[in-house]
Amino acid sequence: MSRITALTVRQEARRRRILDASTRLAAGGGFDAVQMREVAEESGVALGTLYRYFPSKIHLLVAVMQDQLGQLHDTLRDRPLTASSPGERVAETLLRAFRALQREPLLADAMVRAVIFADRSVRAEVDTVSVLTRAIILDAMRLGAEPSPDLLSAIRVVEHTWHATLVSWLADRSPVDQVREDLRTACRLIPPGLPG
Amino acid sequence: MSRITALTVRQEARRRRILDASTRLAAGGGFDAVQMREVAEESGVALGTLYRYFPSKIHLLVAVMQDQLGQLHDTLRDRPLTASSPGERVAETLLRAFRALQREPLLADAMVRAVIFADRSVRAEVDTVSVLTRAIILDAMRLGAEPSPDLLSAIRVVEHTWHATLVSWLADRSPVDQVREDLRTACRLIPPGLPG
DNA sequence: ATCGAGTCTGAAACTTGTTCTAGATTAGCG
DNA sequence: CGCTAATCTAGAACAAGTTTCAGACTCGAT
Numbered sequence: 001m002s003r004i005t006a007l008t009v010r011q012e013a014r015r016r017r018i019l020d021a022s023t024r025l026a027a028g029g030g031f032d033a034v035q036m037r038e039v040a041e042e043s044g045v046a047l048g049t050l051y052r053y054f055p056s057k058i059h060l061l062v063a064v065m066q067d068q069l070g071q072l073h074d075t076l077r078d079r080p081l082t083a084s085s086p087g088e089r090v091a092e093t094l095l096r097a098f099r100a101l102q103r104e105p106l107l108a109d110a111m112v113r114a115v116i117f118a119d120r121s122v123r124a125e126v127d128t129v130s131v132l133t134r135a136i137i138l139d140a141m142r143l144g145a146e147p148s149p150d151l152l153s154a155i156r157v158v159e160h161t162w163h164a165t166l167v168s169w170l171a172d173r174s175p176v177d178q179v180r181e182d183l184r185t186a187c188r189l190i191p192p193g194l195p196g
Numbered sequence: 197m198s199r200i201t202a203l204t205v206r207q208e209a210r211r212r213r214i215l216d217a218s219t220r221l222a223a224g225g226g227f228d229a230v231q232m233r234e235v236a237e238e239s240g241v242a243l244g245t246l247y248r249y250f251p252s253k254i255h256l257l258v259a260v261m262q263d264q265l266g267q268l269h270d271t272l273r274d275r276p277l278t279a280s281s282p283g284e285r286v287a288e289t290l291l292r293a294f295r296a297l298q299r300e301p302l303l304a305d306a307m308v309r310a311v312i313f314a315d316r317s318v319r320a321e322v323d324t325v326s327v328l329t330r331a332i333i334l335d336a337m338r339l340g341a342e343p344s345p346d347l348l349s350a351i352r353v354v355e356h357t358w359h360a361t362l363v364s365w366l367a368d369r370s371p372v373d374q375v376r377e378d379l380r381t382a383c384r385l386i387p388p389g390l391p392g
Numbered sequence: 393a394t395c396g397a398g399t400c401t402g403a404a405a406c407t408t409g410t411t412c413t414a415g416a417t418t419a420g421c422g
Numbered sequence: 423c424g425c426t427a428a429t430c431t432a433g434a435a436c437a438a439g440t441t442t443c444a445g446a447c448t449c450g451a452t
Contacts, residue, residue, distance in 0.1 A: 010418090011429090036409060046431040048412085057409065116312050116360075120368045127369060153374075153381040160360030160378065161353050164312075168356070172316045173323060178349075182356065185349040189381060206448090207399090232439060242401040244442085253439065393452100400447070407440075417430065422423100 015053055017043035022064050026110035034061060034110055055121075061114030062125045068111065069132040072097060076136060086141040087190035093140040094162060094183045101166070102176070112166050133159055141190065154189040161186035211249055213239040218260050222306035230257060230306055251317075257310030258321045264307065265328040268293060272332060282337040283386035289336040290358060290379045297362070298372070308362050329355055337386065350385040357382035 021042035025034045036057055040050040054060035076096065081089045101108040118126045137155055138147070147155065165182050168174040174182075217238035221230045232253055236246040250256035272292065277285045297304040314322045333351055334343070343351065361378050364370040370378075 014430095032408095035407095046433090047410090048432085049430055051410070052429080055410095113313060116363050117309060118367060123368060126367065130369070150381070153377050156374070156378050157353075157357050157382045160357045160364070160382075163363075164356030164360040167312050167359075171314060171322065172319055173326070178352070181349050182352050185346070185385060186353045186356075186382075189385060210400095228438095231437095242403095243440090244402085245400055247440070248399080251440095395452080396450100398447105398449080401445085403443090405440100405442075407438100409437085409439105411434105411436070413432100413434085415431085417428105419426100419428075421425085421427105 014043070014045055014049070018045060018050060018053055018060070019064055019067055022060055022110075023067070023107065026061070026064065027104050027107040030106040030109035031061070031113045033106070036060075058114050058118050058122055059125060061110050062118060062122055062129060064107075065111040065115055065129055066125070066132065068107070069129060069136070072100060073132065073136055073139075075100075077139070081140060085190075085192040086143070087187040087192060089140040089142070090137050090158060090190055091184045091187040093136060094158075094187070095180060097136070098166075098179060098183065105170070108166065109170050112163065112170060116163060116167060130159070133162070151190070154191075157189055158183075158186045210239070210241055210245070214241060214246060214249055214256070215260055215263055218256055218306075219263070219303065222257070222260065223300050223303040226302040226305035227257070227309045229302070232256075254310050254314050254318055255321060257306050258314060258318055258325060260303075261307040261311055261325050262321070262328065264303070265325060265332070268296060269328065269332055269335075271296075273335070277336060281386075281388040282339070283383040283388060285336045285338070286333050286354060286386055287380045287383040289332060290354075290383070291376060293332070294362075294375060294379065301366070304362065305366050308359065308366060312359060312363060326355070329358070347386070353385055354379075354382045 018039060021039050022034055025038060025042065034057065036050060037047060039060070040047045043050070045053075050060075054063060076093060079096075081092050083089045083092050115126055115129055134155060137158060161182060165174060165179045169176065169179045214235060217235050218230055221234060221238065230253065232246060233243060235256070236243045239246070241249075246256075250259060272289060275292075277288050279285045279288050311322055311325055330351060333354060357378060361370060361375045365372065365375045
């Protein structure tokens with residue numbers, strides 16, 4: 001039994017080292033700087049092992065995104081939101097998240113481009129990212145009841161806008177102010193009342 | 197003088213052959229099937245020449261997108277829109293465009309993934325795509341005056357939703373009906389009156 | 393008709409993501 | 423402890439995007 005644990009522990013540690021190395025490399029040079037050989041070397045793992053843990057560079061970076069989203073979710077949970085309507089709270093939350101990304105733009109580059117470039121083979125992992133993102137948005141809304149289909153669609157549009165504005169910002173095609181404005185605009189789709 | 201024309205004509209022809217070959221390959225197998233060596237061979241051009249015309253695979257596919265958007269714009273111009281409000285006309289237009297993409301999903305895959313994956317080095321070309329897309333949206337709105345900043349932001353959100361829903365659809369993470377619903381939802385941001 | 397600049401070709405080389413292999417190590421079991 | 427399967431390692435090999443280079447060709451001008 002202790003051996004099972006030991007195995008899992010070592011493997012868990014390997015996985016962590018890989019994710020940390022990737023995060024570090026990404027923060028240092030963006031998507032292109034995360035090179036599989038270097039990730040393997042930095043995390044003290046053979047290339048083949050890296051590929052056993054993460055079947056592609058995209059899988060790896062999507063996992064980094066999951067990791068970061070989890071941390072973000074925790075951070076956001078601590079600080080209360082001040083806005084009074086659900087839409088405004090969502091906007092506030094996204095602007096906070098955006099501020100966090102601005103601190104590590106190259107890390108954001110690596111993660112966001114991986115998520116949007118991901119194809120069918122990464123479906124499950126990207127879905128997880130989507131669920132996490134939506135959880136953050138729903139948290140901010142503080143709904144009393146199940147969201148209606150219309151509201152769900154509005155939330156998806158907010159999420160889409162979130163991704164696409166980031167892409168546009170990362171490629172230097174949208175200034176920061178425009179990103180902020182567009183995020184707020186998208187949040188106007190969320191009705192001010194607290195619908196179920 | 198005739199020589200200048202002759203040169204330009206031959207070069208124009210080469211460029212066209214390259215774009216056509218890329219389009220064909222993309223339609224046949226999506227982003228991955230557009231392989232630079234094969235594009236070069238199919239268009240009867242050396243690899244180095246291909247790279248002289250289009251400095252990267254992304255540049256090439258973004259040019260294909262420009263090409264297709266131009267054709268789409270022409271097609272759309274012919275058939276009149278029936279909806280009465282600007283937002284509904286935009287929705288109608290995007291749904292038509294989406295229907296067109298559904299006919300060639302693999303071509304859509306190649307183009308859309310190139311556009312969203314493009315980095316700073318492709319800024320100018322992607323901006324052109326953005327301008328073309330916005331022109332299609334603005335055409336559908338039939339504005340009487342210059343759009344206000346708020347309206348411009350709403351249009352950008354519609355455009356962002358357009359891109360992100362496509363990405364999600366292409367990766368098999370959103371069903372067609374959801375794409376349609378979300379496009380309509382985003383278009384609700386465009387006010388029913390005809391604001392300047 | 394010929395020259396010089398710019399362009400095109402064909403092929404090799406380089407980079408980085410991905411796969412494969414043979415042998416060492418580790419885990420869990422009897 | 424000793425066995426077996428799974429895992430890990432080092433390193434070669436492969437695939438596709440990109441770069442490079444020497445030589446041939448084309449253009450436009452003289």
